[in-house]
Amino acid sequence: MPRYIVERAFPGGLDLPTNETGDRLCRKIVETNAEEGVTWVHSYVSLDRTHTFCVYDAPNPEAIREVARRNDLPVGGITEVSVLDPYFYLGIGQAGTPSVAKSRTRAPWLPFSYLAA
Numbered sequence: 516m517p518r519y520i521v522e523r524a525f526p527g528g529l530d531l532p533t534n535e536t537g538d539r540l541c542r543k544i545v546e547t548n549a550e551e552g553v554t555w556v557h558s559y560v561s562l563d564r565t566h567t568f569c570v571y572d573a574p575n576p577e578a579i580r581e582v583a584r585r586n587d588l589p590v591g592g593i594t595e596v597s598v599l600d601p602y603f604y605l606g607i608g609q610a611g612t613p614s615v616a617k618s619r620t621r622a623p624w625l626p627f628s629y630l631a632a
Contacts, residue, residue, distance in 0.1 A: 518556075518598075521569040521579055522591040528564040544586050551578045 531537050548555055548571075556570040573579045576593045583590045 516552075516554075516572045516574065517595050519571045519573055519576065519579060520594045520596050521567075521571055521583075522593075523567045523569065523589045524591050525565050525567070525589070529560060529567060544582075544588075547585050548582045551582050553578050553582050 531540065545555060551573075553571060553573040556572060558567045558569040560567050571579055576595075579593055580590055
């Protein structure tokens with residue numbers, strides 16, 4: 516399933532209490548999302564609480580927009596993303612030999628263009 520980053524703006528600040536009220540609100544959001552095949556993975560909140568960057572798995576951006584409307588949440592932007600994991604590059608290459616990136620971590624003085632060849 517595609518993964519998306521959803522940007523939201525809360526000019527007055529995000530008000531999500533850490534009590535039963537907040538718990539009920541989050542459960543309602545998760546239930547509404549499930550009706551459209553959307554999964555809220557997690558969110559990042561700016562320190563001033565005026566912006567969130569939410570990670571979602573969803574069939575398409577339209578499903579995210581629909582559940583946002585039903586959940587009364589703003590949507591500033593939706594970007595389909597893929598994972599870039601630095602630990603992938605630190606693994607072992609084919610036939611049990613260290614990968615190029617693994618070699619680079621042991622010999623950081625070599626230019627990347629040399630290692631990529």
